[in-house]
Amino acid sequence: MVNYGIKYWANDDFIIEEGKVKVNHQSKPALIDIVKKVREEVDKLFSSFEDSIKEYHYKGKFKAVFPLKVNHYPNFVLPLMEIAKNRCYGLEAGSKSELIVAMAYTNENAPITVNGFKDKEMISLGFIAAKMKRNITLTIEGLNELETIIEVAQSMGKPYPNIGLRIRLHSTGVGIWAKSGGIHSKFGLTATEQLQAVSMLKKNKLLDKFTMIHFHIGSQISDISPLKKALREAGNIYAELRKMGAKNLSSVNIGGGLAVEYTQFENYQNRNYTLAEFSEDVVFMLKEIAKNKKELEPDIFIESGRYISANHAVLIAPVLELFSQEYDETSLHLKEKNPPLVEELVDLYHTINEQKAIEYLHDSLDHMESLLTLFDLGYIDLQDRSNTEVLVYLIIKKVIQVLRHKNHHEIITIQEQVQERYLLNCSFFQSLPDYWGLKQNFPVMPIDKLHKRATRSASLWDITCDSDGEIAFDKNTPLFLHDIDVKNEEYFLGFFLVGAYQEVLGMRHNLFTHPTELSIVFDKKGDWVIENLLEAQSVLDVLDDLDYDTKEIERRLKQLLEDSREISEESKKEVLGQLYVMLSENGYLRTVFKSEGEKA
Numbered sequence: 001m002v003n004y005g006i007k008y009w010a011n012d013d014f015i016i017e018e019g020k021v022k023v024n025h026q027s028k029p030a031l032i033d034i035v036k037k038v039r040e041e042v043d044k045l046f047s048s049f050e051d052s053i054k055e056y057h058y059k060g061k062f063k064a065v066f067p068l069k070v071n072h073y074p075n076f077v078l079p080l081m082e083i084a085k086n087r088c089y090g091l092e093a094g095s096k097s098e099l100i101v102a103m104a105y106t107n108e109n110a111p112i113t114v115n116g117f118k119d120k121e122m123i124s125l126g127f128i129a130a131k132m133k134r135n136i137t138l139t140i141e142g143l144n145e146l147e148t149i150i151e152v153a154q155s156m157g158k159p160y161p162n163i164g165l166r167i168r169l170h171s172t173g174v175g176i177w178a179k180s181g182g183i184h185s186k187f188g189l190t191a192t193e194q195l196q197a198v199s200m201l202k203k204n205k206l207l208d209k210f211t212m213i214h215f216h217i218g219s220q221i222s223d224i225s226p227l228k229k230a231l232r233e234a235g236n237i238y239a240e241l242r243k244m245g246a247k248n249l250s251s252v253n254i255g256g257g258l259a260v261e262y263t264q265f266e267n268y269q270n271r272n273y274t275l276a277e278f279s280e281d282v283v284f285m286l287k288e289i290a291k292n293k294k295e296l297e298p299d300i301f302i303e304s305g306r307y308i309s310a311n312h313a314v315l316i317a318p319v320l321e322l323f324s325q326e327y328d329e330t331s332l333h334l335k336e337k338n339p340p341l342v343e344e345l346v347d348l349y350h351t352i353n354e355q356k357a358i359e360y361l362h363d364s365l366d367h368m369e370s371l372l373t374l375f376d377l378g379y380i381d382l383q384d385r386s387n388t389e390v391l392v393y394l395i396i397k398k399v400i401q402v403l404r405h406k407n408h409h410e411i412i413t414i415q416e417q418v419q420e421r422y423l424l425n426c427s428f429f430q431s432l433p434d435y436w437g438l439k440q441n442f443p444v445m446p447i448d449k450l451h452k453r454a455t456r457s458a459s460l461w462d463i464t465c466d467s468d469g470e471i472a473f474d475k476n477t478p479l480f481l482h483d484i485d486v487k488n489e490e491y492f493l494g495f496f497l498v499g500a501y502q503e504v505l506g507m508r509h510n511l512f513t514h515p516t517e518l519s520i521v522f523d524k525k526g527d528w529v530i531e532n533l534l535e536a537q538s539v540l541d542v543l544d545d546l547d548y549d550t551k552e553i554e555r556r557l558k559q560l561l562e563d564s565r566e567i568s569e570e571s572k573k574e575v576l577g578q579l580y581v582m583l584s585e586n587g588y589l590r591t592v593f594k595s596e597g598e599k600a
């Protein structure tokens, strides 16, 4: 994995220079100095489709919406709408709360689409949006929703929102998020229901508001062929519905699903197409169908979420501890007379050299097994056991040291047995929930010290008390990190491409909430500034969100303190002060450096 596979997943958004990961934009700031990256994917998406439209002399337009469920944080959505100002780019909503955000923040004339299940209240909200001159399309998921729309239209009157139909395709998607397509999918109208819908619209004089058909075959489409199949099916449905009199039907909304390349390894790529291929296929396919059926070339609507937002966010987590680093020669307390196997370990430790390194490593692991058995049987004591632990760790370190110039492939087998565990000040449940739930990997690498060779095979632990909070070492997709002295130097890992679905899906396991967030904004000269600093929630706020009575908690703690006889009267005030500070700070851990004193 040369340079942590940056050429596969970074999409030219990040580069390595001077041993640092840098944002490949304008002044190229290094991540070690800053934290977030904005923009650019929108430009890439629009220009790719615009190029394909030009290439094929396609008559329809390209339009897009960002699906709010992928990332609804204001620090993302508001700047996105700013970027979208001179484009036909709006928001997609799937719930009442999302619809309110879309109504408030979509730019004038930019589209709003509403998918998902809707009740009468939500449909009425869509009508209110139309009366506010919002360019809104309500996509119906079933005929009962259409009945409600007809009802609301009668009571609320014109102007009406546009109406879209979600169609149920027989083609299915691929990958872990494929459930959105197929004949048994949760969403969409069957062919029979589509015919019924058209006749209901006709009968209620709403057919002229029917402007869009929609499908979504699932997120992270790894293979382009199911999308092509779906497009062929949807294109034909579009043409057929127009022939039935839906003369204002002018848009085919192909949903989301444009994939992000997450891999750091050549042999594990997640996507078999480029953006250019994707846009060409879509434009070409719809052009062909329109030509064959002698219908208008439709506007192409896309609802890409993951592709637009994944790369804007990087999770940066400080390393708090290296598990084996606790052990150095001073932890060794050998006795006058040690068990023979412990003596052997001492001998191995002192005589390791390059030729014998792997042999000695295996010997020492064997000895450890035997010594642990001897302990279980009562033949050696706890001090002997501790000496065993320390010696084996020292041997591992020395082996890795003498073999450090070998390439990773050669040392992987030994490293698999002797990984270092890096404890990170973050929660995978909160910040990488798709890793926990779906085993989706995210690119991870240190954000500086990259001019030095990383020699330790690493597994990563978060600070939750849950054994699932671990990213284990995998010899097929190995991660190597630097051997650092955490007491004296800072070391940060960056998790990349975490801007889609992660913090928004994150769960407060152990009551860790979102980490401190900030945005990096580039000005016209290319310099960058930090904006929108949002601290992680304080302990009191977290408890308040869970509906604890925080005043009551404060009262109880104060009372317990007053009643305590273990704390002197003079120092009670100080302890109370400490308690209040802790309650007002966030729940993540603080690191202490020998040299610099306290740091957050």
Ligand SMILES: *Cc1c(COP(=O)(O)O)cnc(C)c1O
Pocket (backbone or CB within 6 Å): 067, 069, 070, 115, 216, 218, 219, 220, 255, 256, 257, 258, 303, 304, 305, 306, 307, 500
């Ligand atoms: C989730 C969703 C999207 C976004 O999909 P991505 O894979 O993130 O691009 C788009 N449209 C609909 C209807 C969705 O449910």
